[in-house]
Amino acid sequence: MYCVIMAGGSGTRFWPLSRNNNPKQLLNILGEKSMLQITIDRLLKLKQVEDIFIITRSDLSTQIKDNIKGVLPENIIIEPEAKNTAPCIALAALRIAAIDENATMGVFPADHLIIGHKEFEKAINSSIDIAKNNQGLVTLGMEPSFPSVAYGYIQHEGKSIKSHSNVFKVKAFAEKPHLGLAKRFIKSKDFLWNGGIFLWNVNVFMNALDKHMPELYDSINRIKKCLDKGDSFDEIWHNISPESIDYGLMEKTDNIYVVKSKFEWSDLGSWNVIHEISPKNKEGNTIIGDGMIVEGNNNFLQSKGQFIALLGVNDLVVVGTDDAILVVNKERVEEVKKIVEYLKDNRENLL
């Protein structure tokens, strides 16, 4: 399997810790290693891995080259600008097809939490089997542990395929549901979380692209010609319409399989998730870095640069960096983008 790690995200949800030039995938939010390095290390532990590629924004490439271990510098693929996941994956597929047009290709987000390597490896092995034998597009589906409204869902047919008890044909993709719907999803047992991990034969993927996203397929072929001649493909890329792989391809294709995966998973989508998985004292408080909490409950406090003291407050996320501090009610962490939007217009230096 040739792996592609998508590491181009902007990670505004973790402002002020995450910045334009230091997005979530490059942060050590889980400890001593960056999310990207953790993802690389996870893949390097798989026997099936032939090579690993990283696809990212040009402004992050130097930083990634300088800071990661286990991926060759020439394996870092540059997107000239962000175009969502479909063009990103197509560009990576082009690179892999040039090495082996019959290769198995796995696509992995750079910044997700996965706990349980055996279960992860089992899911990958099943995916490779399906990609090789059934010639379908494969995605991993995580067994939901609660009715999340922050994740998309994959509905499967309820009955596994004959060869693998953990693999199902996909019936439909569902966007992030409201809570009532999420609860029904959980109850039905035919719904899994969509974790954005994909696996396929690169040739099968290219054919699906030709069928369902012909314009993108055409652009990718023209980019191939540029690359063969050593020309810039920036202009072709610039004219590509942004599209997600879910919406552009997966939802429109028949031959999709989901591998029911039992590892613990999170997209680490907000400070609340970090609080959830962090050690807490008996008041439910987490302190990372330099600070104290007096007579408060259920707060997440992270500080770098200054001492932060909380007194008589509950349910807050407080994050401090050298030049910016965030104080947000835990119920509102999803709205940090409102601050980022304001800063775009007024204080770009803080992004």
Added chain:
Amino acid sequence: MYCVIMAGGSGTRFWPLSRNNNPKQLLNILGEKSMLQITIDRLLKLKQVEDIFIITRSDLSTQIKDNIKGVLPENIIIEPEAKNTAPCIALAALRIAAIDENATMGVFPADHLIIGHKEFEKAINSSIDIAKNNQGLVTLGMEPSFPSVAYGYIQHEGKSIKSHSNVFKVKAFAEKPHLGLAKRFIKSKDFLWNGGIFLWNVNVFMNALDKHMPELYDSINRIKKCLDKGDSFDEIWHNISPESIDYGLMEKTDNIYVVKSKFEWSDLGSWNVIHEISPKNKEGNTIIGDGMIVEGNNNFLQSKGQFIALLGVNDLVVVGTDDAILVVNKERVEEVKKIVEYLKDNRENLL
């Protein structure tokens, strides 16, 4: 009148803005001037003022000399260590008595808010009349505008003295009351706020000290002898028991008058008071310095050094400095000392 400004307080209530070497009286919390400078300027506007003295801690004296205008460097009196208000005022009285043993002496806190100069001048004029003619100890009492539980009260006899309709004999001093009692105080109309401003003939004061605080009076006389010989009085001072002027003298003396004063007054005892007197937007938020508040109400945000963003939070005081940030529920601002206590043992550099 010889004025004494008491400027030795530690001002921990305004941590992290106030520090050991930068207490409340030296902060520009009301704008461009320090509280001490505002107090000096207020006194300089009074025709009756002969000279102004400042009494303070030795570690603040250089900073005060360098930063204030309108007081001669030789008029800065140093307390070797903090001993509460009675010894402090007695030491200042000694200095003034050496100039004129029949002088009128006024004592003023360095860090209170007074709005309404005419009313202030009127109260001072009445006080001087009483001190000169009735030979009593005089204190200013502010008409309470709400049932404060943060202030002490002065109960008077209800009927003014014949010569001045705004002057009353004092019946009793009351400590900070609970809310029910404060409401009864307000209703009775015989109670005024105790603002810690005193005025008297220095000889009358010394006699009262001799009568009610004989040990302190004795120490002061011994200090006089040291000063006459040019010796250090640190050891005598060290052995003085700390005591407030209210408890040690005013509550025990008969011949006390209160001047009912109509200027707007506050001891600026907490961040809440600063919020109260600050301009607010229609959500009740105040922002001083560098920050923003998104979808929150009734917050006070002051920042120096970093950008602070509040999102979806209400009723918070958030104060940022270069090295420390405070986030406190408005109902709990009085408890900032709990943080200061912790820092004393663990992080003295932040005090």
